[in-house]
Amino acid sequence: xxxxVKVWIEDENKNLIFGxxxxxxxxxxxxxxxxxxxxxxxxxxxxxxxxxxxxxEEFIEDDLVVVKQGRGEDSGTKLTLKAKELIELxxxxxxxxxxxxxxxxxxxxxxxLSIKIKKG
Numbered sequence: 001x002x003x004x005v006k007v008w009i010e011d012e013n014k015n016l017i018f019g020x021x022x023x024x025x026x027x028x029x030x031x032x033x034x035x036x037x038x039x040x041x042x043x044x045x046x047x048x049x050x051x052x053x054x055x056x057e058e059f060i061e062d063d064l065v066v067v068k069q070g071r072g073e074d075s076g077t078k079l080t081l082k083a084k085e086l087i088e089l090x091x092x093x094x095x096x097x098x099x100x101x102x103x104x105x106x107x108x109x110x111x112x113l114s115i116k117i118k119k120g
Contacts, residue, residue, distance in 0.1 A: 003105035007094045017059050022052045023090050026083050029065060033076035060086070 008019030021044075028038030039049035057064050064083035068075045079087075 001110070003101050005097055005101045007090075007097050009090075011059065018056060018086070018090060020094075022056055023087055025049050025052055026064065026079060026087055029077055030079050030084070033078065035065070035067075035077050038077075056086075 006020070009017045011017050021042075024042050025035075025038055025044065028041045029035055032038050032041065035049055035053070036046050039046045053064055060082065062082045063080050064086070065077050065079060067077050
């Protein structure tokens with residue numbers, strides 16, 4: 001038995017700003033150097049991937065990707081330092097919340113002698 005948590009960030013109007021999906025698309029862009037390839041890797045429509053990036057850029061008021069057209073070595077899509085920082089901050093927050101929830105779940109449910117939990 002385990003506890004599951006999902007972490008995402010919303011604006012004051014409850015609009016999704018950042019979470020696992022946007023983190024995943026940014027990580028795949030970093031890996032593939034292409035928004036098109038990144039969206040294919042995670043099974044997301046290219047237009048939706050661009051939309052995710054634009055929503056996030058608007059919210060943080062900064063660029064997340066740099067696109068260089070052409071066929072040279074430096075062509076393609078690269079993440080900005082801000083995008084890399086955002087990924088790391090989200091992962092840290094997500095891991096901290098996951099670690100705390102697992103610890104607290106164990107304290108409240110698994111270590112509580114008055115509640116019997118069936119295993120298996």
